[in-house]
Amino acid sequence: GAVVSQHPSWVICKSGTSVKIECRSLDFQATTMFWYRQFPKQSLMLMATSNEGSKATYEQGVEKDKFLINHASLTLSTLTVTSAHPEDSSFYICSARDRGLAGISYEQYFGPGTRLTVT
Amino acid sequence: AQTVTQSQPEMSVQEAETVTLSCTYDTSESDYYLFWYKQPPSRQMILVIRQEAYKQQNATENRFSVNFQKAAKSFSLKISDSQLGDAAMYFCAYRNPPYGGSQGNLIFGKGTKLSVKP
DSSP states (O other): OOOEEEEOSEEEEOTTOOEEEEEEESSSOEEEEEEEEEOTTSOEEEEEEEETTSOOEEOTTOOTTTEEEEEEETTEEEEEEOSOOGGGOEEEEEEEEEOOSTTSOOOEEEOOOEEEEEO | OOEEEOOOSEEEEETTSOEEEOOEEEOSOSSOEEEEEEEOTTOOOEEEEEEETTOOSOOEETTEEEEEETTTTEEEEEEOSOOGGGOEEEEEEEEOOSOTTOOOOEEEOOOEEEEEEO
């Protein structure tokens, strides 16, 4: 089956620094990737949708200058948390959607997530 | 805007028994997809089952089946012969097709935590 990887799986950074999270589709091409944030015991909250080669679309309330998303290729999207603060500590999950065959299938596959702790 | 509601924050089932998780949604669309995802303690999202709205037949995957009531906008998940490994958070999700101005992103309910007692 399709595999999505995320790196790193866990990162600890100091307040004020930036951290980059990578999301890769390993065996399929993903024209669209999604970034979610999940707080403990809560549901997934969509942060932004990125399409390969174009600017990401951010959900209302998500600071685009703080959460920089780049989708430079059909297999890689990155989320950079700039000037991180303790309140940015969370679990970040990416998801990649298959290009689909003749518009029939648009399966969405999830990465294993990245736990960010800002001290 | 579409919404997904899971009214059961927690459920419990005895091993080998059957449990049903509830989900309702709201949409004005006629073409859409519904999903149940499982999130175990590892937090990896796992697709359990998918239902296309245009299909009248309820989807089944081994011990997992759904009761899709389109008119009532209801989409419940039945887990038969529950196993200890079924213990997890279960999220109901809705998705528009990724065309016609929609990005086709998933909209999740708040989740139901399922415990399985041995």
